[in-house]
Amino acid sequence: MVLAGLSSNLLYTAFVLYLFATFFFGGAIRDKRSQSNVSGWAKLGFILTIVGFITHTGYFIIRWIAGGHAPVSNLFEFIVFFSMMLVGAFILLYSIYRISILGLFAMPIAILIIAYASMFPREISPLIPALQSDWLQIHVTTAALGEAILSISFVAGLIYLIKAIDQTKAGKKTFWLEFILYSLISVIAFVLVITSFNVLGYEAKFSYVDQSGIQTEETYRLPALIGPNQGQLLTEEQMEPIVDMPAAINARKLNTLLWSLSTGILLYGLSRLIFRKRLGAALKPVVHNVNLDLVDEISYRSVLIGFPVFTLGALVFAMIWAQVAWTRFWGWDPKEVWALITFLFYAAFLHLRLSKGWHGEKSAWLAVIGFAIIMFNLVVVNLVIAGLHSYA
Amino acid sequence: MEHIKCGCGHINPHGTVLCESCGRGLTRGAEEKKILDMRYEGSARRSQTYNSTIVDKIWNFFSSVKVGVWLILITLIVSSFGTILPQEFYIPNNADPSVYYEKTYGIFGKFYYITGLYDLYNSFWFILLIAAIGVSLVICSLDRVIPLYRALKNQRVDRHESFLKKQRLFAEMDSDSKESDIQLVRERLRKQRYSIREENGALLAEKGRFSRWGPYVNHIGLIIFLIGSMLHSVEGLYVDELLWIRQGETLQIPGTKGEYYLKNEKFILENYEEEGNAGVFDEALERVGTVAKNYQTDAILYRNENNELPGAQPQLTELAKDDIQVNEPMKFDQFSIYQTSYRQDEMKAMYFALTNKATGEELGEVKIDLFKQEKSYELENGYIVELLGYYPDFEGFDKGGEPTSKSPLPNNPAFLFNMISPAKPDGEVSFVQIQNTMEPFGENMYKMAFKKLETRDVSALTIRKDLTIPLLGLGGVIFMIGVIQGSYWNHRRIWIREKSSRLYVAGHTNKNWYGLKKELDLVLKGTSILNPEDQVEKEKK
């Protein structure tokens, strides 16, 4: 238990260090004197990132020792590990290309992901028999590393789009760019909403009828906008839901989603009021000095580096383990299908780039879609689509 | 078939765009272009050359990357539809899909069933799609790999100036007094592990050519994998059976043609336990409840020595003893037996007491084995209980008033007894379930009072044989080698050529231009040779 506490503190430290690193990478962008060479600001930012990464690794190792198995066995642990790999992938690509703008965008995303992870149950959980295998570590870590490297491609793609998209006229492109930024803001909103109501200690118990027609209970930690199937509010003086869902839909999760998205809209609207222009336009000065060809190259390079790692971890190792644990190497379980979809998508990406000459902006959009697929597999498939992999 | 003779004397196959040897443009288009498309070195590809017969048309269709990408994207999108609701093999296995989907998911479930999405991945269309990708892979690779091989093998060191000028990285300058610089560059190139060839005052430094074969290697791996996965349907290569085996039972192992038998000696289930303050898992266990730690079947494997003799009783000899756990299958003769699932406390036997309803006096106990019943059970003092009917999975009465059973499994056993006693020598009929007794022919004197239940655990084992695995493994390994080869190495070439007092420097790579530029910086640093400019970037400005 002492170890578990220590490991949480290390994670917290890493989180704070990453915040500072972002700040320094931001300073490097502002530092007009040294545009070409790596400025002192960027150096500090990078050092902080590395120290953060070491503490992050410390969290991982100590939690491993405390639990007796690699901490990649529930949603919290997996997402935290994913963020750790994201920072690792950033360190790798930064040491090749050394541009601080990459840090300014990659680090906040890593921070956001850690914050997101900590909204899920954080205790160390025991392993069910199917997970008691060395392949758990091998498969999950390689798959997460692959996904993380591929995500850097998204970071570079996003930078490309912010710089390349013409903000003087509104259109499809500006709309979708705003949509990406709004999605990121919604994650912040999710964290804020959950944390606020947790602090307030909100609780509302419902009894409802589940899919098999059995009377069950469920506790909401957010005010219920959407109630469960034939739900009866059991806690007094809490909010009554506006509508009830049919049994096939998990109303509590949908309710959380609705809260995050609407709070996201609120935050987004607020930022529009502050900047008095589109967020994409507001971010444009930040990427002023960016060399488009170079970020394009980084985006492509991350796919090239990440694709083999992802394939090895998420398909090859996954199949080997599935053969041992579930008796078949492939079973069309939703998580498996989505790993295959990710694989096919990046294969299509590489072919379009190589043979159809999809460079620059087109390639950047593809990188965004690829990241959306990875996130879908990480979040939606785990939480919504039930299957063998479901952690929820 | 006519050939094209280039100015340099090399004879190229029909359809060549850039001379395989010196690199001069052979078509009007290639001559006029500012920057060359070097992807296949301008060599003659079948798909770009012929388009008259139906074979040509099919070939051209499948060799197109555009078609390939469409096939991949369609497969990707269609695959995602199969994850909206559980597939047929994940719904409870006694449920009828034609009812289950509609009942559980409403109108959308019905749609899902009718359109066949509930069993998407085994559907004809899906398999056809995968097969089309396979065909496309074979044809597109053949279309490109041979010409590419010819072109890379035949390339000359002293490429024509027009070829160098059209490279993305290019510079030209006076060639005066550059000798010592070139010597320095040559050494530096060697240090960067380029292999260098020189002819007629021209230098070609090349490295990583093998990476060009990466895509073809990975495509071969994919094809092997696809072939392997289609072999599942070939008789004898693949066995997938489920065996429910109760504690104490010895059963024939399905899929082994009667050769092997297995005994379930003992089924064990262990759960995690809370350990008080010190336990790391306590918090988690508190939240989710019971978590299984291990389940296993202690099993004995037998061979039936009489398997070859038709009609003979099985004669079993013990071969092996093993505890089969999740992740630790038992292996024998190409088969593996996996611990898949279990059901606890299946009903095995029921005990009833023949009881006088008025006095409550018990006249004897009857044990009914739910798997092996007797016709009648004799008690002391002339009391007899006859079993007129047994309904292991009772579901109700049919139109004629007869009780019916849903399945032979003892999920909800019901009995029709005839109780014979000295007072009622013809017997009294009673219909008995655990909670409920009916007396169809009027009020009885006696009843069968339920006393207790005997249960045992049932273990579910999967019997698997898959002889396609080595082929799949081979495909996977080749695929990985190919992808790594093509992704982590690049094919880089640097040309330096002196001609008529001019010095030309050009560079080409199939990917990672940034890397090549940095390498050129390093190699040319401090020399009087100009660093080649990126003509793509220059054009943009």
Ligand code: HEM
């Ligand atoms: C799921 C299926 C496929 C996978 C995973 C796959 C994978 C790959 C990979 C990783 C590369 C190397 C890309 C790079 O280095 O940037 C590649 C190249 C290529 N693939 Fe595929 N591929 C698939 C299907 C196809 C199909 C159906 C076609 C045919 C139309 C095709 C045609 C090509 C071509 C022409 C190249 C470039 C070869 C070269 O550069 O010489 N691929 N493929």
